[in-house]
Structures are given as C-alpha cells and as structure tokens.
Amino acid sequence: MTKVLVVGGGIAGYCAALAARRDGADVTVVARAPGATALYAGGMEIVDDLDSILQSPHHPLARLGIDAVGLATELDNAISTLQLALGKEGLKFEGSWRSRGLYADIHGLARPANVVPESVARGELGALTGKRVAVIGVPQVGDYDAASTAQALKELHGIEAFAEDISIAELPQAAALTDLYGRRAPSPRARGAAIAYPPGFTNLPPDGFELLASPPSPHGWRLQQAISLGAVAAEVTSFETSRGRITAARASTRAFRADAFVLATGRHIGGGLRAGRVTTEPLLRLGVFHEGVPAASLGTRLHHLKYLDPAAQMRMGVMTDRRLHPLNEDGQVAYSNLYAAGAVLGGYDYAGPCGFGVPILTGWLAGRFAAKP
Numbered sequence: 001m002t003k004v005l006v007v008g009g010g011i012a013g014y015c016a017a018l019a020a021r022r023d024g025a026d027v028t029v030v031a032r033a034p035g036a037t038a039l040y041a042g043g044m045e046i047v048d049d050l051d052s053i054l055q056s057p058h059h060p061l062a063r064l065g066i067d068a069v070g071l072a073t074e075l076d077n078a079i080s081t082l083q084l085a086l087g088k089e090g091l092k093f094e095g096s097w098r099s100r101g102l103y104a105d106i107h108g109l110a111r112p113a114n115v116v117p118e119s120v121a122r123g124e125l126g127a128l129t130g131k132r133v134a135v136i137g138v139p140q141v142g143d144y145d146a147a148s149t150a151q152a153l154k155e156l157h158g159i160e161a162f163a164e165d166i167s168i169a170e171l172p173q174a175a176a177l178t179d180l181y182g183r184r185a186p187s188p189r190a191r192g193a194a195i196a197y198p199p200g201f202t203n204l205p206p207d208g209f210e211l212l213a214s215p216p217s218p219h220g221w222r223l224q225q226a227i228s229l230g231a232v233a234a235e236v237t238s239f240e241t242s243r244g245r246i247t248a249a250r251a252s253t254r255a256f257r258a259d260a261f262v263l264a265t266g267r268h269i270g271g272g273l274r275a276g277r278v279t280t281e282p283l284l285r286l287g288v289f290h291e292g293v294p295a296a297s298l299g300t301r302l303h304h305l306k307y308l309d310p311a312a313q314m315r316m317g318v319m320t321d322r323r324l325h326p327l328n329e330d331g332q333v334a335y336s337n338l339y340a341a342g343a344v345l346g347g348y349d350y351a352g353p354c355g356f357g358v359p360i361l362t363g364w365l366a367g368r369f370a371a372k373p
C-alpha cells in the first residue's frame with residue numbers, strides 16, 4: 001500500500017487526503033495549526049470562467065494541461081466527494097462549481113460564492129427578492145450593527161430588510177460576535193419574514209439563514225474543526241532526501257516516512273510562504289515565482305509592488321508541472337515524489353474567484369498523483 005504524507009491541515013490538505021485514501025493509499029496528515037481555511041467568510045468560490053483560466057499561462061489549473069471538459073469532470077468528482085465527506089462530519093453544503101450566487105456578509109455587502117453551508121444557502125440575495133427580511137441584532141454585541149446591515153441590504157440590493165434587536169441577557173456588555181458561537185438562535189417577534197442571523201448561532205428556524213463572516217469566522221471554524229479530525233498536530237521542520245526523492249518529513253519528536261509527500265502548507269497565514277524582501281518557501285527552498293519569473297531575480301521590484309498593489313504581489317507562489325510536482329528556481333522538478341497543492345501555489349488571485357477552487361482541485365489531484373507515484 002502506498003504511504004502518503006500530507007503536510008497541511010487546510011482545505012487543500014484535506015482534499016489531498018480524501019483523494020489519496022479513495023485511491024487506496026495509507027494517508028497521514030500533519031498540521032501545525034489552523035490556517036486561512038479557518039478564516040474563510042463562509043462562501044466557497046470555486047471557479048468563475050474555466051475558459052479564461054485556461055488562457056492564463058501561470059494559473060495553477062491551466063498548468064495541469066487538462067482541457068475544459070477534463071477540468072469540469074475533475075471538479076465534479078472533487079466537489080461531490082468533498083460535500084459528501086463534510087456531510088458525514090455534520091456540515092452540509094449546497095451549490096455546485098457550475099452555479100454562482102450572491103450572499104450578504106455581516107455588513108450587508110454581497111460576495112459571490114459557488115458552494116455554501118446549508119445555513120447560508122437560504123440567504124442567496126436573488127432568492128430574497130420580494131421577501132421581508134428581519135436582520136437579527138444583539139444589543140450586547142459591539143462589533144456588529146443589525147440596523148446598518150438592514151440599511152445596506154435595502155440600499156445596495158433593494159431588499160425589504162429591517163432590524164430586530166433581541167437581548168441575550170447572559171452576555172456581558174460589549175460582547176463580541178464570537179460570544180454568539182454555539183448559542184441557540186433566538187426567535188424574533190417578526191412573523192412571515194426571512195430571518196438573517198449573524199453567523200455562529202445553532203438551531204436556526206426553517207426560514208432563518210446566516211450572514212457571511214469577517215474574521216474570526218464561525219463558518220471557517222466549523223469547517224476547520226470538521227476537516228481536522230484525524231490529523232496529527234505537529235510542525236514539520238525539515239525533510240530527509242535521497243537521490244531526488246523525499247524519504248521522510250521531520251517534526252521535533254518524530255520522522256514521518258512515506259512513499260510520496262503532498263505540500264499543502266498554504267500561503268502567508270498557513271506558513272507555506274515566508275514574506276520578506278524576497279518571498280521564500282521555507283521548508284524545501286522551492287522556487288517562488290511571480291508571473292513565471294523567479295521572485296528572487298526580480299530584486300526589490302516585487303517588494304515595491306506590495307505597497308502599490310498587494311493583489312498583484314499576492315499572485316506569487318510555488319509553480320508546478322502538469323503532475324503538480326513543484327519546481328526549483330531553475331524550472332526543474334524538485335523531487336519526483338513531492339506534490340504541491342493549495343494556496344502555496346502562485347499564478348492566481350488568492351482573494352479572487354478561485355479562492356477555494358485552486359486548493360480543492362489541486363489538493364484532490366495531488367492526492368491522486370501521490371497515491372500512484
């Protein structure tokens with residue numbers, strides 16, 4: 001049986017583990033801590049336009065060398081397996097990578113998403129048109145104001161929204177949104193309206209839905225808890241290598257031996273990239289590229305760009321070949337049994353329409369490739 005070690009406990013590492021196990025591998029996931037997955041707002045953006053992705057030469061999905069039909073099939077498999085697995089952990093998701101909806105966050109601003117928790121799905125803005133919406137406020141909570149959220153829903157999206165404050169007596173004064181986490185949703189007085197709750201409550205009524213979050217995010221925390229089950233809590237600090245292959249990953253107290261390794265260490269929040277005058281990949285000194293050019297060769301230009309346009313600078317990351325083998329700075333495959341997935345990869349807009357699509361699909365494929373190295 002092939003032994004696969006996945007380094008990283010975010011959505012990319014989880015999808016890699018799902019795929020490798022499905023292909024019969026013996027999989028261990030090692031994770032230091034929660035990363036960016038635990039902060040996501042609550043709406044998974046998978047892809048918007050596959051054809052335009054395939055025309056971006058450095059995009060991690062374009063670099064797979066798979067045509068639009070092939071990518072669509074892989075996305076179908078990856079997303080349905082992920083939804084099934086999360087459902088078994090008690091987290092139900094709705095939607096598909098083929099459809100996109102708009103969902104309001106706690107400030108009433110709309111964000112697009114393809115796949116959302118069941119508790120968010122009922123708040124799709126198009127479906128709220130023509131309905132009255134009660135936005136639940138909690139007077140003790142200081143970092144969220146239901147009245148301004150209702151106003152934004154009205155002004156920005158033409159929704160007939162109004163605020164209803166419900167006091168939760170046992171909360172301290174100046175409580176935070178995070179203090180609502182895990183509490184039973186209070187029932188409003190308003191009847192016949194859809195009910196928008198700040199995220200975190202449980203046992204929502206049938207006509208209730210959750211707004212998207214800003215960090216710290218209850219949606220992210222629930223997802224992170226569901227995907228962390230079974231992961232080994234440890235920090236990989238180095239690797240043992242022999243003749244172009246990795247043989248083991250070392251953490252402080254033990255070595256994890258395997259036949260194949262998946263690097264799903266995330267970007268700056270996860271720790272897969274280290275920011276500095278030149279951004280580096282700290283574990284294996286893999287090449288870090290910006291628009292196909294090694295970041296190290298761009299001198300201080302990228303560092304400067306960070307101040308002018310952080311989004312462009314955030315397109316930097318590890319680059320892979322068609323089998324998701326990460327490359328060294330000279331463009332050669334670094335290790336024949338190493339695969340990279342998720343936000344550690346560059347060439348796409350991290351905060352854009354593939355925020356979850358790249359980690360899910362590259363994780364899924366990296367797991368499959370690693371199971372049959």
Ligand SMILES: Cc1cc2nc3c(=O)[nH]c(=O)nc-3n(C[C@H](O)[C@H](O)[C@H](O)COP(=O)(O)OP(=O)(O)OC[C@H]3O[C@@H](n4cnc5c(N)ncnc54)[C@H](O)[C@@H]3O)c2cc1C
Pocket residue numbers: 007008009010011012013030031032033034035036037038039040041042043044045046215234235236237264265266267269270271272283341342343344350351354355356357359
């Ligand atoms: C605030 C915020 C909100 C976002 N909201 C959305 C959204 O609403 N929709 C959307 O589509 N996208 C969103 N994104 C983007 C999305 O969350 C990320 O792209 C995605 O979660 C990245 O997943 P990942 O598994 O690649 O990385 P991460 O989730 O960061 O996971 C990396 C993992 O690697 C581990 N790791 C790193 N180094 C080591 C090591 N040496 N040893 C052991 N473990 C290690 C970390 O501990 C962590 O477990 C958001 C991002 C942020 C920051």
